[in-house]
Amino acid sequence: MIPEIVFKPGFYLVGIKYEGRNENEEISELWKKFNLRISEIKSKVSNNERFGLNIYGEKFLATGEFTYLAAVAVEKIEEVPEGMAVAALDPAKYAVFTLPGQREKLPKLIHDIYCRHLKKHGLKPVGNYDFEFYTGKDLIYFYVPIEYGKRG
DSSP: OOOEEEEEOOEEEEEEEEEEOOTTSHHHHHHHHHHHHGGGOOSBSOSSOEEEEEEOOTHHHHHOOEEEEEEEEESSOOOOOTTOEEEEEOOEEEEEEEEESOGGGHHHHHHHIIIIIHHHTTOOBOSSEEEEEEOSSSEEEEEEEEOTTSOO
16 A cells, blocks of 8 residues: 655635544444435535545543544535534544555554555555545545654
């Protein structure tokens, strides 16, 4: 797995949030719920692109709990539909891994990225988040923010 190194300007996401450990496939259910409500979101950058934002807070190392946002990018924050949340991502340099589009394999692939592939390529992750980017194709693009001074 060889990552592509990219710089991405800051952007906003609007979507539905889940907090927990995803022990019972809650994120799959979240996506179903989100896809039914996506038309409520104004100023979408694209109708075909989706983001799965993972935020790792203080509980993550102790309990495995994290926050997940099933979302779309928006050009500007207008009215946020009831029950939805906003995330603002700052400009950042990312290692982008292209993965097969099977969500059930994501946890193992993400584990491998953090435990082997980043180090193998001399990359150091920064921040407390990463995200999946879906374009409607059978691929998932997994973005990990990395130190600016490293490769690329």
